[in-house]
Amino acid sequence: MMSFWDWMIVIIPTLFVLGMGMYSRRYLRDVTTFLSAGRVCGRYVISVGDIASGLSILGLLSYVEIHYKTGFATTFWTSLLLPVGVVLGLFGYVTYRFRETKSQSIGQFLEMRYSRNFRIFASALRSISEMLANMIMPALAARFFIYFLDLPHYFTLWGIEISTFHLVMIICLFMAISIICMGGAMSIIITDTIQGFICYPMLCFMVIYIMVKFPWNAEMMPVMVDRVPGESFINPTDIAKLRDFNLFSLLLLPFVTQLLQRASWIGAGSSSTAARSPHEQKMASLLGTWRQALGQIFYVLIAVALLTLLNHQNHSEQAHEVRLELTRKISHEIVTDKTMRENVIAGVQQMPVQKHIIGQDTPLSDKSNIDTRYLDTVKKQLTAENADIGTPIYQKFRTLYYQLMLPVTLRNMLPSGMMGMFCLLMILLMISTDDTRIFSATVTVSQDVILPLRKKKLTPREHMWMVRLVAIGIGIFFFLGSSFMAQLDYIALFVALMCTMWLGGCGPVLILGLYSRFGTTAGAWTSLLTGMFMALGGMAIQRNWAGVVYPWLRDNNLLEGVTNVLTALSRPMMPYIDWSNVVQDKCPINSYELYFFTMMLTLVLYCVVSFLTCKEPYNLDRMLHRGKYALDGERNIKSDWSFRNVFNKLIGITPEYTTGDKFIAWSYFVYSFIYRFGLTFLLVIIWNAITPWPIEYWSWYFLITILIVPGFMAAVTAVWFGICSPIDLVQMFRDLQTRTINELDDGRVEGNMSLADKAQLEAIDRQETDNKTAEENK
Secondary structure (H helix, E strand, O other), X not given: OOOHHHHHHHHHHHHHHHHHHHHHXXXXXXHHHHHHHHHOEOHHHHHHXXXXXXXXXXXXXXXXXXXXXXXXXXXXXXXXXXXXXHHHHHOOOOHHHHHHOOOOOHHHHHHHHOOHHHHHHHHHHHHHHHHHHHOOHHHHHHHHHHHHOOOOOEEEEOOEEEEHHHHHXXXXXXXXXXXXXXXXXXXXXXXXXXXXXHHHHHHHHHHHHHHHHOOHHHHHHHHHHOXXXXXXXXXXXXXXXXXXXXXXXXXXXXXXXXHHOOOOOOOOOOOOOOEOOHHXXXXXHHHHHHHHHHHHHHHHHHHHHHHHHHHOHXXXXXXXXXXXXXXXXXXXXXXXXXXXXXHHHHHHHOXXXXXXXXXXXXXXXXXXXXHHHHHHHHHHHHOOOOHHHHHHHHHHHHHHHHHHHHHHHHHHHOOOOHHHHHHHHHHHHHHHHHHHHHHHHHHHHHHHHHHHHOOOOOOHHHHHHHHHHHHHHHHHHHHHHXXXXXOOOOXXXXXXXXXXXXXXXXXXXHHHHHHOOOOOHHHHHHHHHHHHHHHHHHHHHHHOHHHHHHHHHHHOOOHHHHHHHHHHHHHHHOOOOOOOOOEOOEOOOOHHHXXXXXXXXXXXXXXXXXXXXXXXOXXXXXXXXXXXXXOOOOOOOOOOOOXXXXXXXXXXXXXOOOHHHHHHXXXXXXXXXXXXXXXXXXXXXXXXXHOOOOHHHHHHHXXXXXHHHHHHHHHHHHHHHHHHHHHHHHHHHHHHHHOOOOOEOOOOOOOOOEHHHHHHHHHHHHHHHHHHHHHHHO
């Protein structure tokens, strides 16, 4: 139970954050400040603010869902992607070029590169996809607080029965939208930075508490070691039988995504276009490696603590109570039939305490573990009379079971004081994530859908009020979506499915739009439409699999034929992609697989159609404002190769870099490439090829690489950012106070250029046309 002091811990900092949002209103002077915080943010303000917005209830629940099922062995192989990420980050892949276009949103870039009609359609599609993926955030947050605080699903006020779920969602959305309406991106960045200051010490307290409560050698390690062959939680060479979150989804898919989707959400959120310069934005992304350290430890330890408490014999009685309580609350929420609900609860209550003795009992597996015993009992009761009716209910029960075991477990685990601290942490993470995601969709809809359709120019006041009203409308959409749309799969897979509408076809459109001269509007339309229709088809099949598709296949004697076809198609990719297990309660093709094959198809179609329809190379220099099109003067960002600067060139250091910038770039390179890829990956691979490690070695390996070294990094970062970020924040306030209000156009064609810059660019175009005409006359 939350005590009086727990509630004080929650209320006072939350009011302070909202008060800082109100305070920021005095700096709101024009539309650019509202949309991009005046583009005066320094690297440390962006990095600290991203600590809060990078962590979230959705992210925490999704991370726990994945690693409760798969452990941490698969994370070892993600080090293969480090060289790619290092190179892309150091060279400012995509981010630098996008800033050079002077676009204030991704839609403005699409209009420059393709056409206005394509801009409107693509922006609308991106907004719909983004809103569908994020609309479950209020529902996740509301359920998290209901289960964490043990609130009733309904309560009566003045004789009226009110849903706690809907009330908590309204409160969550109200706080997020209030910050947006106060000052847009400026208020979001300021409040996120303040939240980052508050969250950092609380994350440290949580990490220390978990490490003390669950000893690594005595409890944490034995639980992760106790798995059947092929499903190891800690040995990366023994994971061949893992499904859904295996090497395909954690290695191949992210590799392709890093290359194709790096621009897909650019311009989204509040800080992606708020830096003082392209270089400052690039440095902020490099600093992201350091700020992520403590968040990584926090996520890992929360997941390991959950695994330990629910599966170690020392906590078996407490784990049994957690599962009983979880079953009761979920049943009262989703099982409407009273008799069926009572049967489910009674069936679970009759189960004895499930005490699994590590080392004596058979090791646990994905299909046979302590949780499956409870879930099998629930499934038996739900499908006893009619499987076609009970199976969809069981799908939702299973989804909520894995999502909400975290808040119920934490409520039974945390003492007074820590309860209030964790509740405050979740509220701050909820606010920072909700306002950022809502604002991202708001900017896209207002700037790239509504503004291009208007013929009359808006005044700055009208423009800002239009953005506020769109934000309120998106908040209402989130509320309705969370109320009526059931999530039937893992959070990560649900988000991937919704995002495939946009991500499935936008990669080639954006990446090749920035880096190629052959891309055409026809190729862009083909890619985006193909991705959208494939996603809609996959969405319809997955969401209706248990109740419609599977029964139809079974009743029409098509089930065996479909199973044979899917098995044949997936056989070359087994065991990582396996479609042979066709059952009613789960579609055989998961969202990651649909996403990957959609991306591959749209990439091929974009290139083929563009090559067939390309009449002349596109003028990239004009779009990137380089050479004679450089409105701010030619920038000295290139240097000749020499023996003395070869290493600097290889890691992306240019003449823009100061001594401090070079230190950041080199430290990023040494940590990411030499330490993480060289020492903790390649060297370990070679060692195991010669002499395979026993499981104890892998235990110590993960303790050092996931907890100890990141812990040291987090301590250094806390001191480093604690000194630099307040200075950066004060400088941001000064710049907001003194910056000149530029006369901005409405952003329909050339992004956020002033009218004078636009006139200069048009004069260059006219001069070039005159020169061509003169040459033709000769």
